[in-house]
Amino acid sequence: MTAMVQIDGVEKTYKGGFQALKGVSLDIREGEILALLGPNGAGKTTLISAICGITMPTGGSIHVGGHDVVRAFRKARAMIGLVPQELTLEPFETVWNAARFSRGLFGAAPDDAYLEDLLKRLSLFDKKDNQIQELSGGMKRRVLIAKALSHDPKVLFLDEPTAGVDVELRRDMWEIVAALKETGVTIILTTHYIEEAEAMADRIGVISKGELLLVEETDALMARLGRKEMRISLNEPLGAIPADLSDYDLRLEDEGQALIYSYDTRAERTGIARMIAALTEAGVTIADVETSQSSLEDIFVGLVHQRDNAEGDAA
Amino acid sequence: MNWLAVKAIYRAEMARFVRTFLQSIISPVISTSLYFVVFGAAIGSRIDEVEGVSYGAFIVPGLIMLTVMTQALSNASFGIYFPKFIGTIYELLSAPVSFLEVILGYVGAAATKALFIGLMILITASFFVELQIQNWPAMIAFLLLTCISFALFGFIIGIWAGNFEQLQLVPLLVVTPLVFLGGSFYSINMLPEAWQTVALFNPVVYLVSGFRWAFFGMADVPVGVSLLAIGGFTLACVSAVWWIFKTGWKIRS
Numbered sequence: 021m022t023a024m025v026q027i028d029g030v031e032k033t034y035k036g037g038f039q040a041l042k043g044v045s046l047d048i049r050e051g052e053i054l055a056l057l058g059p060n061g062a063g064k065t066t067l068i069s070a071i072c073g074i075t076m077p078t079g080g081s082i083h084v085g086g087h088d089v090v091r092a093f094r095k096a097r098a099m100i101g102l103v104p105q106e107l108t109l110e111p112f113e114t115v116w117n118a119a120r121f122s123r124g125l126f127g128a129a130p131d132d133a134y135l136e137d138l139l140k141r142l143s144l145f146d147k148k149d150n151q152i153q154e155l156s157g158g159m160k161r162r163v164l165i166a167k168a169l170s171h172d173p174k175v176l177f178l179d180e181p182t183a184g185v186d187v188e189l190r191r192d193m194w195e196i197v198a199a200l201k202e203t204g205v206t207i208i209l210t211t212h213y214i215e216e217a218e219a220m221a222d223r224i225g226v227i228s229k230g231e232l233l234l235v236e237e238t239d240a241l242m243a244r245l246g247r248k249e250m251r252i253s254l255n256e257p258l259g260a261i262p263a264d265l266s267d268y269d270l271r272l273e274d275e276g277q278a279l280i281y282s283y284d285t286r287a288e289r290t291g292i293a294r295m296i297a298a299l300t301e302a303g304v305t306i307a308d309v310e311t312s313q314s315s316l317e318d319i320f321v322g323l324v325h326q327r328d329n330a331e332g333d334a335a
Numbered sequence: 336m337n338w339l340a341v342k343a344i345y346r347a348e349m350a351r352f353v354r355t356f357l358q359s360i361i362s363p364v365i366s367t368s369l370y371f372v373v374f375g376a377a378i379g380s381r382i383d384e385v386e387g388v389s390y391g392a393f394i395v396p397g398l399i400m401l402t403v404m405t406q407a408l409s410n411a412s413f414g415i416y417f418p419k420f421i422g423t424i425y426e427l428l429s430a431p432v433s434f435l436e437v438i439l440g441y442v443g444a445a446a447t448k449a450l451f452i453g454l455m456i457l458i459t460a461s462f463f464v465e466l467q468i469q470n471w472p473a474m475i476a477f478l479l480l481t482c483i484s485f486a487l488f489g490f491i492i493g494i495w496a497g498n499f500e501q502l503q504l505v506p507l508l509v510v511t512p513l514v515f516l517g518g519s520f521y522s523i524n525m526l527p528e529a530w531q532t533v534a535l536f537n538p539v540v541y542l543v544s545g546f547r548w549a550f551f552g553m554a555d556v557p558v559g560v561s562l563l564a565i566g567g568f569t570l571a572c573v574s575a576v577w578w579i580f581k582t583g584w585k586i587r588s
Contacts, residue, residue: 073428108423109423
């Protein structure tokens with residue numbers, strides 16, 4: 021499959037010396053939904069801004085549809101639509117004129133039929149003559165999407181599409197994104213909601229402190245790092261883990277009221293049966309057992325933690 | 336060259352003008368009428384004539400210049416500052432346009448508005464005084480150059496301004512005094528000799544003088560010098576804009 025967006029060693033250092041991107045490389049495939057996942061300040065928006073032309077990268081290169089975003093910026097940018105994080109819209113403009121303006125700005129000839137269809141798809145058509153200031157927050161976000169799609173781009177960037185959006189609107193947004201994927205648009209979205217990346221994305225890229233920690237298929241990422249935890253509630257609290265059980269990945273929680281056992285679901289042996297047998301042998305009585313899949317949140321926290329530790333060791 | 340983008344920006348800016356059409360037109364027309372009442376009728380009745388032209392007619396070119404400069408400046412500076420202020424500038428930056436198209440759109444629209452208002456004042460003035468225009472092409476040329484150069488100047492201010500106070504600073508502290516001291520309502524020959532010399536350092540003197548020459552065939556400074564001055568000012572603004580374009584100053588981080 022061809023790469024729609026090719027990012028090679030992109031760096032961004034601001035004048036004050038702050039390095040927002042530390043050599044990010046990433047290929048985004050045509051037609052996929054890629055989620056850039058990371059905490060606030062990780063460099064997600066900077067990366068998007070560098071691709072879209074809002075920020076000039078200080079190193080590396082970016083190609084969109086084979087066009088260099090700096091040297092062939094006209095061809096590259098004509099293929100891109102950007103939905104910003106903030107609801108930034110001209111308040112006195114009508115929905116229709118706002119969409120027309122964006123289409124013209126991106127160098128596309130007027131096409132009222134296309135815009136009409138677009139607004140209908142986004143349930144905005146009956147609001148087309150309203151001033152933007154009269155619309156609700158959810159509607160405004162739709163207008164931003166309509167503006168970004170007004171010139172029929174091949175690549176769509178959604179920067180935190182559901183930040184500050186209520187649950188219902190979030191589901192709405194997910195549906196819109198799913199419908200957009202059907203039209204063949206390549207979609208890159210940023211989020212710090214893991215749940216969101218999991219629900220929408222084909223692949224997930226984890227970004228932290230200006231570095232891309234990994235990029236993987238959503239399912240594979242979940243499976244590879246998807247460890248499970250078993251929580252064993254005890255009748256009698258334990259002061260320490262019995263010596264016979266030191267070989268198992270166990271830890272005590274709730275002042276000795278519970279034992280937590282971590283294991284890999286994909287390993288040949290989970291060791292559960294032997295571990296429980298050993299517990300019984302040691303005279304520990306079990307009140308309850310429950311298991312849980314580690315969420316992407318845990319994975320993410322784990323990854324960042326790992327990296328920080330590695331850094332600490334190196335230092 | 337992305338002409339569709341130029342058109343889109345120009346249309347959007349003109350749409351703002353049309354939305355606020357009444358206040359855009361009414362306020363200059365009213366203030367012009369007030370100038371005529373105060374300067375033309377009240378004071379002018381005592382001044383009679385300036386170098387063979389009735390005072391009422393004499394102030395018309397200066398009055399048009401005054402309004403055209405401030406309108407071109409404020410429209411262009413606001414036009415580009417507003418997207419910066421509300422954040423919609425992201426769209427301009429991410430669009431397949433170079434700075435040239437952005438300027439053509441914004442400066443073109445601001446100059447058009449200023450030109451339109453200038454012509455409205457000319458028409459309003461013709462109701463109060465008998466006007467003669469000796470050199471139509473020169474009149475149009477001076478008017479157009481002023482509209483364009485001050486719109487460019489306004490664009491630069493709009494890019495530079497970090498807040499609304501700064502946006503108002505240059506028009507209030509620099510342009511208005513220069514315009515009032517630029518011989519809009521008097522011939523600088525009426526000033527004491529020392530002040531006449533000072534006045535020659537005021538660029539607006541050259542604009543008003545040249546513009547007045549197109550009307551009445553008389554000027555404070557030779558018309559060629561006026562033309563050079565406005566040409567030079569336009570060139571200075573174009574260079575500044577070119578530099579902004581090259582460096583991305585205050586626009587792209």
